[in-house]
Amino acid sequence: MSKGFITLGIDTEEDKIKYCYALALSIKQSDPAQQVCLVVDKDKMELVPEKYKHTFDYLIELPFGNTAHKDGFHGMNLWQMLHCTPFEETIYVDSDTILKNIDTQLLWDTFSNYDIAISPMARTYRNYVTDKTWKFEIELHYKLPCLYNNLIYFKRDAPMALEWFKMADPVFQNWRQVYQHLFNEKKPPTFNKNLLGNIVTHLCDLEDNISCPINNLYDFENKSQGHWGEDIPDNWTDMLNYWYTNQHKLMIENSVVNSGIIHYQDENFINKDIIDAIRDSVTTTQQKQKTTS
């Protein structure tokens, strides 16, 4: 069965695809044999910078066009992933994520018994289990599933995966109406892809079937990190010191993240130095493999 990672990259005025590029490089750094597919806006293939293309095995356009072209919430296109993936088994990853020293085979093995799988747990940069009270405030209030939808595994032809993505189509495209119907008390302030993913899971009644704990999934959303106060900046890079070395080592304050799927969520984190460091380590890994073979 063909397997690979897929991510969604839609450029606006600024280069957003660099985050997909960093993600793809990091996947190749973990395992150069892994396939990566970048999904872009329809008829906007030329927006992918030439220098990034070598990292992607597939460049695919959104089959139904960018359904978020009015709102600008590009996560609205998540429902199209099943319809455009070139792989029989796919891991969808948010573009603001990097993989670091992951055993990809173990990851595929973990998912192998599921038709569609999403993790109900994530860790902080200090390796604690995240505090869900802020990120999942709405879900907890309405007793919805609390899953981390930045990483979704699915088998393209599995009925359960088809069901989930079929439900995702109207929910993601009509999120305002969905909010209106479901939320009478607390209301989320704006489009929230993670919340909508959990609504889809709830509407399909699939939480028990698709919950698959991934122990090395990290979520750096600042208010979920177990800091003492709530009066803290939204971006963790405004608050915490961090270093990313050429040896592919990420250190935040006094804690090291040695290995994991890191949903950093803060675009200030990825800069040219980090991209260069990941690219250099990919090149080194590939050279090592050539030498060995």
Place this chain on the structure above:
Amino acid sequence: MAEESKGVCIIAYNNNQLDYISFASLCAVYVKLHMKTNNVALITDTGTAEWMETSVPKNIQEACFDQMIIQDVQHESNPRKHLDSPWTEFKAQFSNKNKNNVFRISPYDKTLLIDSDYFIMNDFYDYIFDTDISLGLHRDAVYLQGQPPYLNEIQLNEGGIHHWWSTAVYFNKNQTEAEIFFDIWSHVKDNWDYYALLYQFAPALFRTDFCVSIACHMLNGLNNDSFVHDFNGVPLLNMDQKDDVVEVKDLQDWILLSHDRKEPWKNVLTRLEKTNLHVMNKRAISRHKDSLWKHIGKVLNV
């Protein structure tokens, strides 16, 4: 291979406010009565030992300690604010800077180092002497009614590393990991200001809890992993300095007052039976010393 020696070490240095040797004697008897591995070594200095000669009868000394190790160290000034209930506070010297030397001076291969205010009321720690574990400390703690520790007892600062407790430290001298742990502890002590800056905690009071937290953090791969044994996740039970002892009904049956943190004039009576207890209010121990010895006398005939 010769069988490894096993025992408990207690460190006690008196100051002009607190009679640590009397606390250590009580804690030693508690070890003797409630643990199977109950050799106890006292680590102290000449002044404290001389005070013990005059204040503690010989037969009680012999009942408490199997060995006494005199280590005269220069106690650097380390004043600590103590509380006795929410309403009384006093300052006393906190002589804890040579605690890391226990690795070198403990007479046992396998040692459980306990603070002189830690009352062992059951045999919980016995299991560890029959294992190959190199190092063990409490990762978490709770207070009398199950209240969580204060924030700076959970992590060293807002974004900081996890706080570990040096109240009970188990180590096996024959294992390298334990030696590395005490080397790090010593290094942190010698470079206290630097580590206070690096790990962002207030340097004013030297705290061994912070030293062991840094050492555990390093041994756990700088990412809160589980290399250091945490006594199977069992938390340390603390009696706050603002709490009090009401009555010692029996050696393993204490009645305490647990204060309310938000409204400290409110107290809840709490009864503990056969539970190890870290009595942080030292003056409360002093107040109940006679009662404790009375109960001990009935059992030990001393």
